Amino acid sequence: GQSLEQPSEVTAVEGAIVQINCTYQTSGFYGLSWYQQHDGGAPTFLSYNALDGLEETGRFSSFLSRSDSYGYLLLQELQMKDSASYFCAVRDGTGFQKLVFGTGTRLLVSP
């Protein structure tokens, strides 16, 4: 099976940089994704890493190290609207390619 661990909560101030870590244990690996979810809303896709290294998309970057079974999401120039829950996720190895989510990290951005 799969298990993904994240810190439960991270706090930061506007303009700062924050890193949200994700460690995973999977039977087979098909890439690490990151999703953002505001309270009461649907998860929205942020990024995807299939290979080691850093992927940058605007203020958000995501990093993967397959040898360490580890990844992180980096959020720069934090804004109040970035306050949300962030989930890492992996696909399992079945034919359906189910997406399994991590425990989630609640990010609180203060003025």
Add this chain to the structure above:
Amino acid sequence: GAVVSQHPSRVICKSGTSVKIECRSLDFQATTMFWYRQFPKQSLMLMATSNEGSKATYEQGVEKDKFLINHASLTLSTLTVTSAHPEDSSFYICSARRSGTKDEQFFGPGTRLTVL
């Protein structure tokens, strides 16, 4: 981006009744859709995989007779919570994956179910 819709967005029902939730992919065909449940301040837990034209595949611990899934077309999957009880109150989210290089999975806006 691709859009997935859910209906209703919010439902309140009495204990013992059944509730149907619809999930539609609006601008792409989805042979496979996924149903998740999320309790407050917790992660999304996969309940079942809905397959067009065949039986759904349920995750361990999810009662298939209680959570009926029907995937009647390439754009519609339904989840029926039968004989709902207060412990079934939760946020139910469907999603569909569109093939591509980004491995994106698109989520519906969710349905907040409250069972009295």
